[in-house]
Amino acid sequence: MKPFDVGLAVAVAVIWGLAFVASRLALDELSPALMTAMRFAIAALPCLFVRRPNVPWRVLIAISATLFLGQFLAQSWAIAHGVPVGLASVIVQSQALFTVAFAVLAFREIPTRMQIAGIGVAAIGLLMICGTVGFDFSVGAFAVLMISPVSFAIGNLLLRQAREVPMFDLFAWLCLVPPLPLLALAFAVDGPRATWSALVHMSLTGWVSMLFVGAISTSIAYWLWGRLLRDYTAAQVVPFALLVPFVGSAASTVVFGETFGPLRLSGMVIVVAGIAVMLLSKRPQDVPEKALPKIA
Template sequence: MKPLDIALAVTVAVIWGVGFVLTRIALDEMSSTLLTALRFAITALPCVVLPRPKMSWTLVFAISWLLVAQFMAQTYGIEHGVPAGLTAVIVQSQALFTVAFAALFLRELPTRIQVLGIGIASCGLLLICLTVGYDFSVVAFAVLMTAPVSFAVSNLLLRQARAVPMLDLFAWIGLIAMLPLLTALFVVDGPRVTWLALSQISLAVAGCVLALGLLGTTLGYWIWGRLLRNYTAAQVVPFALLVPFIGAGASALVFDEKFGTLRLAGMVVVIAGIGVMLLSRRPPVLVEVA
Protein backbone atom coordinates (compact mmCIF):
# COMPACT_ATOMS: atom_id res chain seq x y z
CA MET A 1 0.00 0.00 0.00
CA LYS A 2 1.08 3.57 -0.64
CA PRO A 3 2.26 5.48 2.46
CA LEU A 4 -0.66 7.92 2.13
CA ASP A 5 -3.19 5.09 2.04
CA ILE A 6 -1.56 3.42 5.04
CA ALA A 7 -1.90 6.72 6.88
CA LEU A 8 -5.57 6.92 5.85
CA ALA A 9 -6.24 3.38 7.09
CA VAL A 10 -4.63 4.17 10.44
CA THR A 11 -6.60 7.42 10.62
CA VAL A 12 -9.89 5.54 10.18
CA ALA A 13 -8.90 3.10 12.93
CA VAL A 14 -8.14 6.04 15.24
CA ILE A 15 -11.46 7.75 14.39
CA TRP A 16 -13.44 4.57 15.04
CA GLY A 17 -11.55 3.76 18.23
CA VAL A 18 -11.92 7.26 19.70
CA GLY A 19 -15.58 7.17 18.64
CA PHE A 20 -16.36 4.86 21.56
CA VAL A 21 -15.02 7.49 23.97
CA LEU A 22 -17.01 10.26 22.26
CA THR A 23 -20.12 8.10 22.57
CA ARG A 24 -19.58 7.73 26.31
CA ILE A 25 -19.17 11.51 26.72
CA ALA A 26 -22.30 12.30 24.68
CA LEU A 27 -24.39 9.86 26.71
CA ASP A 28 -23.93 12.07 29.78
CA GLU A 29 -26.44 14.49 28.25
CA MET A 30 -28.71 12.39 26.03
CA SER A 31 -30.18 8.93 25.62
CA SER A 32 -28.71 6.24 23.41
CA THR A 33 -31.76 6.53 21.14
CA LEU A 34 -31.33 10.27 20.60
CA LEU A 35 -27.57 9.96 20.07
CA THR A 36 -28.01 7.26 17.43
CA ALA A 37 -30.74 9.28 15.69
CA LEU A 38 -28.55 12.39 15.56
CA ARG A 39 -25.61 10.39 14.27
CA PHE A 40 -27.60 9.00 11.35
CA ALA A 41 -29.30 12.35 10.69
CA ILE A 42 -25.87 13.96 10.21
CA THR A 43 -24.80 11.06 7.98
CA ALA A 44 -27.94 11.57 5.86
CA LEU A 45 -27.30 15.26 5.09
CA PRO A 46 -25.25 14.66 1.88
CA CYS A 47 -28.18 12.78 0.29
CA VAL A 48 -29.63 16.22 -0.57
CA VAL A 49 -27.02 16.52 -3.34
CA LEU A 50 -25.95 12.91 -3.85
CA PRO A 51 -27.82 10.53 -6.21
CA ARG A 52 -29.59 7.45 -4.94
CA PRO A 53 -27.25 4.43 -5.10
CA LYS A 54 -28.04 2.12 -8.01
CA MET A 55 -28.92 -0.99 -6.05
CA SER A 56 -31.97 -2.79 -4.76
CA TRP A 57 -34.11 -0.81 -2.31
CA THR A 58 -34.56 -4.03 -0.34
CA LEU A 59 -30.81 -4.33 0.08
CA VAL A 60 -30.40 -0.67 1.04
CA PHE A 61 -33.16 -0.94 3.65
CA ALA A 62 -31.69 -4.17 5.05
CA ILE A 63 -28.19 -2.70 5.40
CA SER A 64 -29.58 0.51 6.90
CA TRP A 65 -31.66 -1.18 9.56
CA LEU A 66 -28.88 -3.63 10.43
CA LEU A 67 -26.53 -0.68 11.02
CA VAL A 68 -29.24 0.96 13.14
CA ALA A 69 -29.42 -2.22 15.22
CA GLN A 70 -25.62 -2.29 15.54
CA PHE A 71 -25.19 1.31 16.67
CA MET A 72 -28.26 1.21 18.91
CA ALA A 73 -26.95 -1.91 20.63
CA GLN A 74 -23.41 -0.64 21.20
CA THR A 75 -24.69 2.76 22.38
CA TYR A 76 -27.21 1.09 24.70
CA GLY A 77 -24.45 -1.06 26.17
CA ILE A 78 -22.24 1.94 26.94
CA GLU A 79 -25.25 3.84 28.33
CA HIS A 80 -25.95 0.98 30.75
CA GLY A 81 -22.48 0.61 32.17
CA VAL A 82 -20.39 -1.43 29.74
CA PRO A 83 -16.97 0.31 29.60
CA ALA A 84 -16.23 2.03 26.29
CA GLY A 85 -12.95 0.14 25.87
CA LEU A 86 -14.60 -3.23 26.41
CA THR A 87 -17.37 -2.26 23.98
CA ALA A 88 -14.76 -1.56 21.29
CA VAL A 89 -13.36 -5.07 21.67
CA ILE A 90 -16.77 -6.76 21.65
CA VAL A 91 -17.97 -4.88 18.56
CA GLN A 92 -14.81 -5.90 16.66
CA SER A 93 -15.63 -9.54 17.37
CA GLN A 94 -17.84 -9.07 14.29
CA ALA A 95 -14.96 -10.62 12.36
CA LEU A 96 -15.56 -14.08 13.82
CA PHE A 97 -19.34 -13.78 13.30
CA THR A 98 -18.80 -12.66 9.69
CA VAL A 99 -16.69 -15.69 8.85
CA ALA A 100 -19.07 -18.01 10.73
CA PHE A 101 -22.16 -16.64 8.93
CA ALA A 102 -20.40 -16.83 5.56
CA ALA A 103 -19.77 -20.52 6.21
CA LEU A 104 -23.31 -21.13 7.48
CA PHE A 105 -25.33 -19.24 4.87
CA LEU A 106 -23.02 -18.90 1.86
CA ARG A 107 -21.22 -22.26 2.24
CA GLU A 108 -17.85 -20.49 2.23
CA LEU A 109 -16.09 -22.91 4.52
CA PRO A 110 -13.32 -21.43 6.70
CA THR A 111 -9.80 -22.83 6.73
CA ARG A 112 -8.38 -24.63 9.73
CA ILE A 113 -6.51 -21.48 10.73
CA GLN A 114 -9.74 -19.50 10.63
CA VAL A 115 -11.50 -22.11 12.75
CA LEU A 116 -8.63 -21.84 15.23
CA GLY A 117 -9.03 -18.06 15.27
CA ILE A 118 -12.78 -18.36 15.86
CA GLY A 119 -12.13 -20.77 18.72
CA ILE A 120 -9.58 -18.44 20.32
CA ALA A 121 -11.84 -15.40 20.03
CA SER A 122 -14.80 -17.37 21.40
CA CYS A 123 -12.75 -18.35 24.46
CA GLY A 124 -11.99 -14.67 24.98
CA LEU A 125 -15.69 -13.78 24.83
CA LEU A 126 -16.36 -16.54 27.35
CA LEU A 127 -13.81 -15.03 29.74
CA ILE A 128 -15.49 -11.64 29.35
CA CYS A 129 -18.88 -13.26 30.03
CA LEU A 130 -17.55 -14.49 33.39
CA THR A 131 -17.06 -10.86 34.48
CA VAL A 132 -20.64 -9.82 33.68
CA GLY A 133 -22.70 -8.68 36.67
CA TYR A 134 -19.97 -6.84 38.58
CA ASP A 135 -20.18 -3.39 36.97
CA PHE A 136 -22.88 -3.89 34.30
CA SER A 137 -25.93 -6.10 33.93
CA VAL A 138 -26.44 -9.30 31.98
CA VAL A 139 -29.13 -7.51 29.96
CA ALA A 140 -26.71 -4.75 28.90
CA PHE A 141 -24.15 -7.34 27.84
CA ALA A 142 -26.76 -9.40 25.96
CA VAL A 143 -27.98 -6.34 24.04
CA LEU A 144 -24.39 -5.31 23.27
CA MET A 145 -23.62 -8.76 21.84
CA THR A 146 -26.21 -8.17 19.12
CA ALA A 147 -23.99 -5.35 17.76
CA PRO A 148 -21.25 -7.58 16.29
CA VAL A 149 -23.93 -9.95 14.97
CA SER A 150 -25.72 -7.11 13.13
CA PHE A 151 -22.33 -5.80 11.96
CA ALA A 152 -21.45 -9.22 10.54
CA VAL A 153 -24.70 -9.62 8.61
CA SER A 154 -24.39 -6.10 7.16
CA ASN A 155 -20.84 -7.02 6.05
CA LEU A 156 -22.23 -9.88 3.97
CA LEU A 157 -24.85 -7.62 2.40
CA LEU A 158 -22.34 -4.85 1.68
CA ARG A 159 -20.41 -7.29 -0.51
CA GLN A 160 -23.13 -6.77 -3.11
CA ALA A 161 -22.49 -3.01 -3.22
CA ARG A 162 -18.92 -2.97 -4.50
CA ALA A 163 -19.66 -0.81 -7.53
CA VAL A 164 -21.68 1.72 -5.52
CA PRO A 165 -19.94 4.89 -4.23
CA MET A 166 -19.72 4.53 -0.45
CA LEU A 167 -20.45 8.20 0.21
CA ASP A 168 -23.70 7.99 -1.75
CA LEU A 169 -24.68 4.69 -0.16
CA PHE A 170 -24.15 5.74 3.44
CA ALA A 171 -25.90 9.07 2.94
CA TRP A 172 -29.02 7.26 1.78
CA ILE A 173 -28.58 4.59 4.44
CA GLY A 174 -28.63 7.40 6.99
CA LEU A 175 -31.84 8.82 5.50
CA ILE A 176 -33.62 5.46 5.52
CA ALA A 177 -32.43 4.83 9.09
CA MET A 178 -34.38 7.85 10.30
CA LEU A 179 -37.72 6.01 9.96
CA PRO A 180 -37.09 3.40 12.69
CA LEU A 181 -34.97 5.81 14.73
CA LEU A 182 -37.59 8.59 14.87
CA THR A 183 -40.23 6.00 15.73
CA ALA A 184 -38.07 4.62 18.55
CA LEU A 185 -37.28 8.15 19.72
CA PHE A 186 -40.99 9.05 19.90
CA VAL A 187 -41.93 5.83 21.72
CA VAL A 188 -38.95 5.51 24.10
CA ASP A 189 -38.01 9.11 24.92
CA GLY A 190 -41.05 11.08 23.86
CA PRO A 191 -41.13 14.59 22.33
CA ARG A 192 -40.78 16.45 25.65
CA VAL A 193 -37.66 14.60 26.85
CA THR A 194 -36.12 14.79 23.37
CA TRP A 195 -36.65 18.54 23.08
CA LEU A 196 -35.31 19.09 26.61
CA ALA A 197 -32.13 17.16 25.80
CA LEU A 198 -31.62 19.04 22.53
CA SER A 199 -32.23 22.45 24.11
CA GLN A 200 -29.70 21.83 26.89
CA ILE A 201 -26.94 20.20 24.86
CA SER A 202 -23.47 21.57 25.62
CA LEU A 203 -20.92 22.60 22.99
CA ALA A 204 -18.65 19.71 23.98
CA VAL A 205 -21.36 17.11 23.47
CA ALA A 206 -22.52 18.79 20.24
CA GLY A 207 -18.94 18.46 19.00
CA CYS A 208 -18.92 14.77 19.95
CA VAL A 209 -22.16 14.15 18.03
CA LEU A 210 -20.86 15.99 14.94
CA ALA A 211 -17.61 14.04 15.07
CA LEU A 212 -19.47 10.72 15.32
CA GLY A 213 -21.66 11.57 12.34
CA LEU A 214 -19.25 13.40 10.05
CA LEU A 215 -15.99 11.65 10.91
CA GLY A 216 -16.98 8.29 12.37
CA THR A 217 -19.61 7.38 9.79
CA THR A 218 -19.47 9.60 6.68
CA LEU A 219 -15.70 10.13 6.37
CA GLY A 220 -14.67 6.85 7.99
CA TYR A 221 -16.76 4.60 5.77
CA TRP A 222 -15.96 6.64 2.65
CA ILE A 223 -12.22 6.18 3.18
CA TRP A 224 -12.65 2.52 4.11
CA GLY A 225 -14.69 1.83 0.98
CA ARG A 226 -12.14 3.64 -1.18
CA LEU A 227 -9.29 1.57 0.26
CA LEU A 228 -11.19 -1.68 -0.28
CA ARG A 229 -11.69 -0.76 -3.94
CA ASN A 230 -8.01 0.06 -4.51
CA TYR A 231 -6.47 -2.82 -2.55
CA THR A 232 -7.30 -6.37 -1.61
CA ALA A 233 -9.28 -6.80 1.59
CA ALA A 234 -6.32 -8.77 3.00
CA GLN A 235 -4.26 -5.56 2.86
CA VAL A 236 -6.93 -3.31 4.36
CA VAL A 237 -8.91 -5.34 6.90
CA PRO A 238 -6.02 -5.97 9.36
CA PHE A 239 -5.98 -2.25 10.14
CA ALA A 240 -9.32 -2.83 11.88
CA LEU A 241 -7.33 -4.67 14.56
CA LEU A 242 -6.13 -1.25 15.74
CA VAL A 243 -9.68 -0.16 16.65
CA PRO A 244 -10.07 -2.14 19.92
CA PHE A 245 -6.56 -1.19 21.05
CA ILE A 246 -7.20 2.50 20.38
CA GLY A 247 -10.69 2.35 21.90
CA ALA A 248 -9.51 0.62 25.07
CA GLY A 249 -6.43 2.85 25.36
CA ALA A 250 -8.35 6.09 24.85
CA SER A 251 -11.02 4.97 27.29
CA ALA A 252 -8.39 4.17 29.92
CA LEU A 253 -6.80 7.61 29.47
CA VAL A 254 -10.02 9.64 29.47
CA PHE A 255 -12.12 7.72 32.01
CA ASP A 256 -9.32 5.96 33.90
CA GLU A 257 -10.95 2.63 33.07
CA LYS A 258 -9.27 -0.31 34.73
CA PHE A 259 -9.87 -3.84 33.59
CA GLY A 260 -9.60 -6.74 35.99
CA THR A 261 -7.20 -9.57 35.21
CA LEU A 262 -9.90 -11.92 33.89
CA ARG A 263 -11.58 -9.26 31.73
CA LEU A 264 -8.28 -7.95 30.39
CA ALA A 265 -7.23 -11.50 29.53
CA GLY A 266 -10.53 -12.00 27.71
CA MET A 267 -10.07 -8.79 25.71
CA VAL A 268 -6.52 -9.78 24.70
CA VAL A 269 -7.65 -13.29 23.71
CA VAL A 270 -10.50 -11.91 21.57
CA ILE A 271 -8.13 -9.57 19.72
CA ALA A 272 -5.61 -12.41 19.29
CA GLY A 273 -8.30 -14.65 17.80
CA ILE A 274 -9.41 -11.93 15.40
CA GLY A 275 -5.77 -11.41 14.44
CA VAL A 276 -5.33 -15.09 13.64
CA MET A 277 -8.41 -14.98 11.39
CA LEU A 278 -7.57 -11.78 9.56
CA LEU A 279 -3.81 -12.12 9.22
CA SER A 280 -3.67 -15.78 8.21
CA ARG A 281 -3.55 -16.82 4.57
CA ARG A 282 -6.92 -18.03 3.28
CA PRO A 283 -9.13 -18.10 0.18
CA PRO A 284 -9.70 -14.57 -1.25
CA VAL A 285 -13.49 -14.83 -0.97
CA LEU A 286 -13.28 -15.21 2.80
CA VAL A 287 -10.84 -12.33 3.03
CA GLU A 288 -13.40 -10.12 1.32
CA VAL A 289 -16.15 -11.21 3.71
CA ALA A 290 -14.17 -10.49 6.88
Protein backbone atom coordinates in the same frame (compact mmCIF):
# COMPACT_ATOMS: atom_id res chain seq x y z
CA MET B 1 0.60 0.11 0.35
CA LYS B 2 1.91 3.62 -0.19
CA PRO B 3 3.08 5.35 3.01
CA PHE B 4 0.34 7.99 2.64
CA ASP B 5 -2.35 5.31 2.42
CA VAL B 6 -0.89 3.48 5.40
CA GLY B 7 -1.25 6.76 7.27
CA LEU B 8 -4.88 7.02 6.12
CA ALA B 9 -5.63 3.49 7.33
CA VAL B 10 -4.10 4.23 10.73
CA ALA B 11 -5.98 7.55 10.91
CA VAL B 12 -9.31 5.83 10.22
CA ALA B 13 -8.63 3.24 12.94
CA VAL B 14 -7.77 6.02 15.40
CA ILE B 15 -10.95 7.94 14.48
CA TRP B 16 -13.10 4.84 14.99
CA GLY B 17 -11.44 4.13 18.34
CA LEU B 18 -11.97 7.71 19.55
CA ALA B 19 -15.57 7.57 18.35
CA PHE B 20 -16.38 5.14 21.17
CA VAL B 21 -15.34 7.82 23.66
CA ALA B 22 -17.26 10.52 21.77
CA SER B 23 -20.35 8.31 21.79
CA ARG B 24 -20.04 7.84 25.54
CA LEU B 25 -19.82 11.62 26.06
CA ALA B 26 -22.90 12.19 23.88
CA LEU B 27 -24.81 9.52 25.79
CA ASP B 28 -24.37 11.57 28.96
CA GLU B 29 -26.89 13.99 27.44
CA LEU B 30 -28.94 11.96 24.95
CA SER B 31 -30.82 8.69 25.08
CA PRO B 32 -29.37 5.82 23.00
CA ALA B 33 -32.13 6.08 20.37
CA LEU B 34 -31.82 9.87 20.04
CA MET B 35 -28.03 9.81 19.93
CA THR B 36 -28.04 7.13 17.23
CA ALA B 37 -30.70 9.02 15.25
CA MET B 38 -28.58 12.20 15.34
CA ARG B 39 -25.49 10.27 14.32
CA PHE B 40 -27.07 9.09 11.10
CA ALA B 41 -28.99 12.29 10.42
CA ILE B 42 -25.64 14.11 10.34
CA ALA B 43 -23.98 11.37 8.30
CA ALA B 44 -26.86 11.37 5.78
CA LEU B 45 -26.44 15.05 4.82
CA PRO B 46 -24.35 14.14 1.72
CA CYS B 47 -27.56 12.61 0.27
CA LEU B 48 -28.46 16.19 -0.65
CA PHE B 49 -25.56 16.21 -3.11
CA VAL B 50 -25.14 12.63 -4.35
CA ARG B 51 -27.53 10.40 -6.26
CA ARG B 52 -28.97 7.25 -4.82
CA PRO B 53 -26.80 4.33 -5.97
CA ASN B 54 -28.30 1.74 -8.27
CA VAL B 55 -29.46 -0.47 -5.41
CA PRO B 56 -33.12 -1.39 -4.73
CA TRP B 57 -34.71 0.27 -1.71
CA ARG B 58 -35.42 -3.10 -0.09
CA VAL B 59 -31.70 -3.92 -0.23
CA LEU B 60 -30.70 -0.50 1.11
CA ILE B 61 -33.15 -0.83 3.99
CA ALA B 62 -32.05 -4.39 4.84
CA ILE B 63 -28.35 -3.44 4.85
CA SER B 64 -28.90 -0.27 6.85
CA ALA B 65 -31.20 -1.95 9.38
CA THR B 66 -28.46 -4.44 10.28
CA LEU B 67 -25.13 -2.79 9.46
CA PHE B 68 -26.11 0.56 10.97
CA LEU B 69 -29.37 0.71 12.94
CA GLY B 70 -29.16 -2.61 14.76
CA GLN B 71 -25.44 -2.48 15.34
CA PHE B 72 -25.20 1.06 16.69
CA LEU B 73 -28.46 1.15 18.65
CA ALA B 74 -27.41 -1.98 20.57
CA GLN B 75 -23.93 -0.56 21.08
CA SER B 76 -25.25 2.78 22.35
CA TRP B 77 -27.80 1.17 24.66
CA ALA B 78 -25.17 -1.09 26.21
CA ILE B 79 -22.68 1.74 26.77
CA ALA B 80 -25.44 3.91 28.26
CA HIS B 81 -26.25 1.07 30.67
CA GLY B 82 -22.77 0.64 32.03
CA VAL B 83 -20.71 -1.46 29.61
CA PRO B 84 -17.19 0.07 29.62
CA VAL B 85 -16.21 1.81 26.39
CA GLY B 86 -12.95 -0.10 25.97
CA LEU B 87 -14.67 -3.44 26.42
CA ALA B 88 -17.39 -2.47 23.95
CA SER B 89 -14.78 -1.61 21.32
CA VAL B 90 -13.36 -5.13 21.62
CA ILE B 91 -16.69 -6.97 21.66
CA VAL B 92 -17.90 -5.21 18.51
CA GLN B 93 -14.82 -6.44 16.65
CA SER B 94 -16.01 -10.00 17.23
CA GLN B 95 -18.25 -9.39 14.22
CA ALA B 96 -15.51 -11.11 12.21
CA LEU B 97 -16.31 -14.40 13.97
CA PHE B 98 -20.03 -14.14 13.29
CA THR B 99 -19.46 -13.10 9.67
CA VAL B 100 -17.52 -16.28 8.99
CA ALA B 101 -20.04 -18.43 10.88
CA PHE B 102 -23.05 -16.95 9.10
CA ALA B 103 -21.30 -17.31 5.73
CA VAL B 104 -21.00 -21.04 6.42
CA LEU B 105 -24.74 -21.27 7.08
CA ALA B 106 -25.88 -18.98 4.27
CA PHE B 107 -23.39 -19.70 1.50
CA ARG B 108 -21.70 -22.97 2.53
CA GLU B 109 -18.35 -21.18 2.52
CA ILE B 110 -16.06 -23.35 4.60
CA PRO B 111 -13.43 -21.48 6.65
CA THR B 112 -9.79 -22.51 6.51
CA ARG B 113 -8.04 -24.22 9.39
CA MET B 114 -6.42 -20.94 10.41
CA GLN B 115 -9.78 -19.21 10.45
CA ILE B 116 -11.23 -22.00 12.60
CA ALA B 117 -8.25 -21.68 14.94
CA GLY B 118 -8.76 -17.92 15.13
CA ILE B 119 -12.47 -18.39 15.91
CA GLY B 120 -11.57 -20.84 18.68
CA VAL B 121 -9.04 -18.45 20.23
CA ALA B 122 -11.44 -15.50 20.07
CA ALA B 123 -14.26 -17.61 21.53
CA ILE B 124 -12.06 -18.45 24.52
CA GLY B 125 -11.47 -14.73 25.01
CA LEU B 126 -15.21 -14.02 24.87
CA LEU B 127 -15.87 -16.72 27.48
CA MET B 128 -13.25 -15.12 29.73
CA ILE B 129 -14.97 -11.75 29.34
CA CYS B 130 -18.33 -13.38 30.10
CA GLY B 131 -16.83 -14.50 33.40
CA THR B 132 -16.50 -10.85 34.45
CA VAL B 133 -20.09 -9.88 33.61
CA GLY B 134 -22.31 -8.89 36.51
CA PHE B 135 -19.74 -7.00 38.56
CA ASP B 136 -19.69 -3.51 37.04
CA PHE B 137 -22.50 -3.94 34.47
CA SER B 138 -25.48 -6.25 34.10
CA VAL B 139 -25.88 -9.46 32.15
CA GLY B 140 -28.70 -7.78 30.24
CA ALA B 141 -26.45 -4.94 29.08
CA PHE B 142 -23.86 -7.45 27.88
CA ALA B 143 -26.53 -9.46 26.06
CA VAL B 144 -27.73 -6.32 24.25
CA LEU B 145 -24.14 -5.45 23.33
CA MET B 146 -23.73 -8.87 21.70
CA ILE B 147 -26.54 -7.91 19.31
CA SER B 148 -24.14 -5.33 17.85
CA PRO B 149 -21.53 -7.70 16.33
CA VAL B 150 -24.23 -10.17 15.27
CA SER B 151 -26.18 -7.43 13.47
CA PHE B 152 -22.95 -6.09 11.98
CA ALA B 153 -22.06 -9.54 10.62
CA ILE B 154 -25.45 -9.95 8.96
CA GLY B 155 -25.05 -6.51 7.40
CA ASN B 156 -21.63 -7.51 6.09
CA LEU B 157 -23.17 -10.39 4.16
CA LEU B 158 -26.11 -8.34 2.92
CA LEU B 159 -23.63 -5.75 1.67
CA ARG B 160 -22.66 -8.23 -1.05
CA GLN B 161 -25.89 -7.33 -2.83
CA ALA B 162 -24.66 -3.76 -3.38
CA ARG B 163 -21.37 -4.32 -5.17
CA GLU B 164 -19.91 -2.09 -7.86
CA VAL B 165 -21.55 1.13 -6.69
CA PRO B 166 -19.79 4.30 -5.49
CA MET B 167 -18.80 3.69 -1.87
CA PHE B 168 -19.40 7.22 -0.61
CA ASP B 169 -22.82 7.43 -2.27
CA LEU B 170 -23.83 4.03 -0.92
CA PHE B 171 -22.96 4.78 2.70
CA ALA B 172 -24.54 8.22 2.56
CA TRP B 173 -27.85 6.69 1.49
CA LEU B 174 -27.51 3.85 3.99
CA CYS B 175 -27.32 6.54 6.67
CA LEU B 176 -30.62 7.99 5.45
CA VAL B 177 -32.62 4.97 6.65
CA PRO B 178 -32.11 4.91 10.47
CA PRO B 179 -32.96 8.49 11.64
CA LEU B 180 -36.76 8.41 11.29
CA PRO B 181 -37.43 5.04 13.00
CA LEU B 182 -34.90 5.92 15.71
CA LEU B 183 -36.51 9.31 16.28
CA ALA B 184 -39.91 7.60 16.52
CA LEU B 185 -38.42 5.20 19.07
CA ALA B 186 -37.02 8.12 21.07
CA PHE B 187 -40.46 9.78 21.09
CA ALA B 188 -42.10 6.52 22.17
CA VAL B 189 -39.62 5.70 24.94
CA ASP B 190 -38.58 9.14 26.20
CA GLY B 191 -41.54 11.25 25.13
CA PRO B 192 -41.57 14.21 22.70
CA ARG B 193 -41.03 16.78 25.44
CA ALA B 194 -37.97 15.04 26.91
CA THR B 195 -36.55 14.41 23.45
CA TRP B 196 -36.91 18.05 22.42
CA SER B 197 -35.53 19.24 25.77
CA ALA B 198 -32.45 17.04 25.39
CA LEU B 199 -31.74 18.55 21.96
CA VAL B 200 -32.31 22.14 23.08
CA HIS B 201 -30.12 21.84 26.17
CA MET B 202 -27.19 19.97 24.63
CA SER B 203 -23.84 21.31 25.77
CA LEU B 204 -20.93 22.24 23.53
CA THR B 205 -19.30 18.93 24.47
CA GLY B 206 -22.40 17.08 23.34
CA TRP B 207 -22.56 18.86 19.98
CA VAL B 208 -18.85 18.41 19.30
CA SER B 209 -19.15 14.72 20.19
CA MET B 210 -22.12 14.27 17.85
CA LEU B 211 -20.39 16.09 14.98
CA PHE B 212 -17.32 13.92 15.45
CA VAL B 213 -19.35 10.70 15.53
CA GLY B 214 -21.70 11.64 12.67
CA ALA B 215 -19.57 13.64 10.24
CA ILE B 216 -16.04 12.37 10.87
CA SER B 217 -16.37 8.83 12.21
CA THR B 218 -19.36 7.73 10.13
CA SER B 219 -19.30 9.79 6.93
CA ILE B 220 -15.66 10.73 6.27
CA ALA B 221 -13.96 7.70 7.82
CA TYR B 222 -16.19 5.25 5.95
CA TRP B 223 -15.46 7.08 2.70
CA LEU B 224 -11.71 6.88 3.33
CA TRP B 225 -12.01 3.20 4.22
CA GLY B 226 -13.97 2.52 1.06
CA ARG B 227 -11.31 4.29 -0.99
CA LEU B 228 -8.61 2.09 0.57
CA LEU B 229 -10.65 -1.06 -0.12
CA ARG B 230 -11.04 0.11 -3.72
CA ASP B 231 -7.30 0.63 -4.23
CA TYR B 232 -5.92 -2.33 -2.28
CA THR B 233 -6.91 -5.86 -1.38
CA ALA B 234 -8.95 -6.34 1.78
CA ALA B 235 -6.12 -8.48 3.18
CA GLN B 236 -3.90 -5.37 3.10
CA VAL B 237 -6.47 -2.98 4.57
CA VAL B 238 -8.71 -4.84 7.03
CA PRO B 239 -5.97 -5.74 9.58
CA PHE B 240 -5.63 -2.03 10.39
CA ALA B 241 -9.05 -2.32 12.05
CA LEU B 242 -7.33 -4.29 14.82
CA LEU B 243 -6.03 -0.95 16.07
CA VAL B 244 -9.58 0.20 16.89
CA PRO B 245 -10.05 -1.63 20.23
CA PHE B 246 -6.59 -0.62 21.42
CA VAL B 247 -7.27 3.05 20.63
CA GLY B 248 -10.75 2.83 22.18
CA SER B 249 -9.46 1.18 25.35
CA ALA B 250 -6.53 3.59 25.74
CA ALA B 251 -8.72 6.65 25.15
CA SER B 252 -11.31 5.37 27.61
CA THR B 253 -8.61 4.88 30.23
CA VAL B 254 -7.41 8.46 29.78
CA VAL B 255 -10.84 10.13 29.58
CA PHE B 256 -12.92 8.01 31.97
CA GLY B 257 -10.27 6.29 34.07
CA GLU B 258 -11.48 2.90 32.84
CA THR B 259 -9.54 -0.02 34.29
CA PHE B 260 -9.56 -3.73 33.47
CA GLY B 261 -9.12 -6.64 35.85
CA PRO B 262 -6.66 -9.42 34.89
CA LEU B 263 -9.37 -11.80 33.61
CA ARG B 264 -11.18 -9.17 31.50
CA LEU B 265 -7.94 -7.69 30.12
CA SER B 266 -6.66 -11.16 29.21
CA GLY B 267 -9.96 -11.96 27.52
CA MET B 268 -9.89 -8.72 25.52
CA VAL B 269 -6.33 -9.39 24.32
CA ILE B 270 -7.19 -13.00 23.39
CA VAL B 271 -10.27 -11.86 21.41
CA VAL B 272 -8.16 -9.43 19.39
CA ALA B 273 -5.46 -12.08 18.91
CA GLY B 274 -8.02 -14.56 17.58
CA ILE B 275 -9.40 -11.98 15.15
CA ALA B 276 -5.85 -11.18 14.04
CA VAL B 277 -5.26 -14.87 13.24
CA MET B 278 -8.42 -14.87 11.13
CA LEU B 279 -7.65 -11.66 9.25
CA LEU B 280 -3.95 -12.24 8.66
CA SER B 281 -4.17 -15.85 7.52
CA LYS B 282 -4.20 -16.70 3.83
CA ARG B 283 -7.73 -17.50 2.73
CA PRO B 284 -9.22 -18.82 -0.48
CA GLN B 285 -12.64 -17.57 0.60
CA ASP B 286 -13.93 -14.03 0.26
CA VAL B 287 -16.21 -13.60 3.25
CA PRO B 288 -13.81 -12.26 5.89
CA GLU B 289 -12.07 -10.14 3.26
CA LYS B 290 -15.36 -8.55 2.24
CA ALA B 291 -16.37 -7.98 5.83
CA LEU B 292 -16.07 -4.32 6.71
CA PRO B 293 -14.52 -3.48 10.06
CA LYS B 294 -16.22 -1.75 13.06
CA ILE B 295 -16.87 1.92 13.29
CA ALA B 296 -18.07 3.55 16.22
